Amino acid sequence: MRPLFQGARLSSGTHGNKRSTRTWKVLTNFVTLPRVGMSMLNIYLKSHHEEHERSKFITYPHLRVRSKPFPQRDGNHTLFHNPHVNPLPTGYEDE
Numbered sequence: 001m002r003p004l005f006q007g008a009r010l011s012s013g014t015h016g017n018k019r020s021t022r023t024w025k026v027l028t029n030f031v032t033l034p035r036v037g038m039s040m041l042n043i044y045l046k047s048h049h050e051e052h053e054r055s056k057f058i059t060y061p062h063l064r065v066r067s068k069p070f071p072q073r074d075g076n077h078t079l080f081h082n083p084h085v086n087p088l089p090t091g092y093e094d095e
Contacts, residue, residue, distance in 0.1 A: 054084065054085070054092070057087050057091045057092055057095070059091075064087065064088070064089040065089075066089060076088055076089075
């Protein structure tokens with residue numbers, strides 16, 4: 001039996017091409033990394049810019065269903081529970 005792709009190379013064919021390697025290094029260092037840094041700065045500045053108002057708690061029967069307790073604490077709080085942002089099935093803790 002002959003192979004289906006006889007003579008076809010399954011690689012990109014850039015083995016040993018120093019120009020291609022240099023191009024990807026330049027793109028990574030001068031395009032990708034500064035964009036990641038700018039995104040991190042944007043998120044940091046927006047998160048400290050203003051205080052967000054908490055939404056009004058409305059009891060919906062399909063939300064916050066606890067069919068099985070969480071394994072940590074009292075079984076009603078998630079692992080990274082924030083009492084200001086995350087309501088329990090009965091409402092916010094500090095109300």
